[in-house]
Amino acid sequence: MRVFALSLVALCTMLVANAPAEGLAPEELLAEAKKQAKAKDYEAAGEFLGRFLRDHYESELVADALLTSAFVAFSLGSGKDAHDLVTEARVWGAKIPRGTGPRYDLTVPKSERGRWVPPDLYYWRQGIPEREGEFPFSFSKRPEDARLYVVGRAAFTVADKPLVNAAHAYKCAIDAYEKLLREHPGSKYAAGGAQDLPVAYARTKQRDQAWEALAGLAKLDPAHEAATAEGMVFHRAMLETECLVRQRADQTNMPIARVVAPLDAALASAIGSNYVARATCEKGRVLEKLGETAGAQREYEEVFRRWPREDVTGDALARLGQLEYRRGRELQKQKAHATRLTGGSGVTPRSLDRFRAAARHFAQVPKLHPKHKLAGKCGILAGQCWMRAEDYAEAADAFRAIVDQAGLYAPDIIAETLYWLGDSLTKHGNHEEAYRAFKRLARDYPARKWAKYGRARLAEVQFSEFDKE
Secondary structure, three states: OHHHHHHHHHHHOOOOOOOOOOOOOHHHHHHHHHHHHHOOOHHHHHHHHHHHHHHOOOOOOHHHHHHHHHHHHHHOOOHHHHHHHHHHHHHOOOOOOOOOEEEOOOOOOHHHOOEEEOHHHHHHHHOOOOOOOOOOOOOOOOOHHHHHHHHHHHHHHHOOOOOOOHHHHHHHHHHHHHHHHHHOOOOOOHHHHHHHHHHHHHHOOOHHHHHHHHHHHHHHOOOOHHHOHHHHHHHHHHHHHHHHHHHHHHOOOOOHHHHOHHHHHHHHOOOOHHHHHHHHHHHHHHHHHOOOHHHHHHHHHHHHHHOOOOOHHHHHHHHHHHHHHHHHHHHHHHHHHHHHHHOOOOOOHHHHHHHHHHHHHHHHHHHHOOOOOOHHHHHHHHHHHHHHOOOHHHHHHHHHHHHOOHHHOOHHHHHHHHHHHHHHHHHHOOHHHHHHHHHHHHHHOOOOHHHHHHHHHHOOHHHHHHHOO
16 A cells, blocks of 8 residues: 555655755654645645655554645646545545545546545535544634635535535525625635625526626625626626526526527627627527537637637637537547448548547637637647547647647646657657657656656657667
8 A cells, every 4th residue: 555655755756865854753744744735835745745654654643644645646636646645544544534535436426536525515515514624724723704715615616516406505605605795794705705606696597686796796896897887797698698598497498599688788788899709709608508509609700700819719719629529529429330330430531620620729729829728728639639630740730839838838738748749749650759759758747647658658669769779
């Protein structure tokens, strides 16, 4: 079992020669690790934990250290390592309620795997208010305003997840946020609760309460968009549309035109171009959700055509890419089903065209909006779609475009891109450059999960001649 703990050492590359943890007692190492983790300096926390787990693994504090290590591992992007560390902590006697920690085992719903579920959310689900958790950072020790916000946010976040009673979850969120705003209006958490509250009301089909909560948000936070006349028109239209989407789930005969009517009214009003672009994109999202993919595509394309530089255009391009990708996959599945008995391929000219179209849409996001939240991921998807279209040279170019701008993206994005760059170059026959991509991945990002896959690829026979150099 000790291999799990040592995996965190490798994960954080923490045992450096001049580590600041030298000379500290076990309890001091653990206290310092928790302090750094609270400050979200996970690399520094990892150094102290690595020293603890290397030198004091027989300490009575090892279970606590393993739990803290699990939190750090998860925060660094390794849900599997976090799960393994929690498993080992149980072996060492840690009493951890089932349902908390990193949800990575196969006994939980697929939608929750690889996601950290805090004790706050676990106890909310169990209906046990303010129960003391056994994780490093206790829920019940938080101030009341923080507890109310965490409970509200947890309920709001999971409300639409599988196996969750959405009505009950949104009611919990509303109750928590209302109490927060009523009893702690000056709290630093009040603005966050006030932003979720109108949406929670809208998703429970309470339009008037949603509008009232929106007006309260505008008063509480004068800098919010809803504090302006145009912003209020836009956000009221969004909330009413959300209400109608939920109502249509119960009344399937409601015309789709009725559902998007509030957005059409907002588009017809004299609101600014930024709001028009966002309302158009939102209309496309609603149409897509209701199954009107052709109408959704028209709306997304209009956003790209009229407002190519607006930030929301990145969202529209990502949705266009997804639509084309899904069509390509559907065509592949149809072909594969038709030729399964004859051993034929699922590849068809039509599916290849769809993948090429998807790749072009995805590639526009990092090109036009390199700082967009989806830019890096869309760059990866562009390359993967080119690979599905069996154009490995184009795929490699798409991956290189992301790697060449490494400073703009998170390390996880660059690590994944390097892996797929090496894979596409391998398929293209350029083994030397593929070897360099895998080697760079293993050298520069050793703690990322993709480095493990890259190291495995380096062992393949086609790279043996370069490994000797």
